[in-house]
Amino acid sequence: MKRPTFTLAAIVLALAAAGSAHARKDDIDIARLSGGLDQLANDPSLGRYAQAEQARARDAINRLAQAGSRERPHALYLAERRVDLAKTAAQLQDAQVKLTQLDRERDQIMLDNSRRETELAQRELERQRLQYQLAQEEAARLQAQGQEYSQAAEQARAEAERAKKLAAAQSKVAKAAKQQAELAAQAAKAMRSQMGEGDQPAEAAPDASKKHP
Template sequence: MKIRLTLSALVLALAAVGSAHAKDDLDIARLNNSLDQLSRDPTLGNYAQGEQARARDAIARLAQARSKERPHALYVAERRVDLAKAAAQLQDAQLKINQLDREHDQIQLDGSRREAEAARRELERQRMQYQMAQEEAARLQAEGAAAAQQAQQAQAQAEQARKLAAAQAKAASAARKQADAATQAARALRNQMQDSGGK
């Protein structure tokens, strides 16, 4: 009877050990599978290589741990796998942020270039307007100078015509005086001749 109890206890103990080992094997397989999924991931697999290596070391230590050390080794291995995933996700996020920053910088640079080009075109337009205004002012100034010169010439011609008219008026007045004198002389001569004929 005692032997049967001992055998039963031994069988139960072996079953418990086998069950514990089976559970341990399941934990190791689960952690290895999780880490394998991470390393095969096309996006995240290339990141956090150091953390992935440390997680594999922690899983290996879990596989070799004695039963008393097993819970702590399991906790460390699980945290190492979680950390490897988080580190890979963080590196991927940082890479995406850096890429977005570069795209943002490029967009700002393109915007600055467009603004500079628009400012250059506006400056060129204003320069052309200024040049056209200068040319128009020069044309108007030349026209004004020509008009002033024509006015001066017209004034000189008018002055010359006035002097000529004055000279002609003077000559006409002298001719009139001469004609009056000749008329008077002829009248006097006629009167004299009439007086002489009557005597």
């Protein structure tokens, strides 16, 4: 009787040890999954995302803790998948937010570049407009200056023509005066000649009564 009693006690102790080991393994799985989920929830970058998936993973871990030995493998599989899904969903949402932020930054950069390009284009147009205005003013000034030069040249030609005519008239007057002076000189000479002949005594005529021997 002692030997069967000893065998039964050994079996009970073995079952108790196996149950204890199984319970410790359950505790390890639950602690591992809970720790991973807590790490996700406390992550400053990912913790705010996938709240619904985190809640489902937490429920799956609680069901694992309450599952019997027969349901435990399936409950463990579901809990692991729920935790993995929560992590993946949080990472995906974080990536989407970062991508959206990058798109906004890119759009802002493109908008800023477009504004700068628009400002540069406006400045270039203003510079070209000023250059065109200055060119027009310079062309108008040169045209007015050319007209002034043309008028001055025309006036100079007119004055030269008048001077030429005046010189010709003066030449004619001088020539006429010279002719008059020559005529006056000739008249004066003739008059002096006549006056000189009148002042001389007449030569005595020979006496007819006197006869030559």
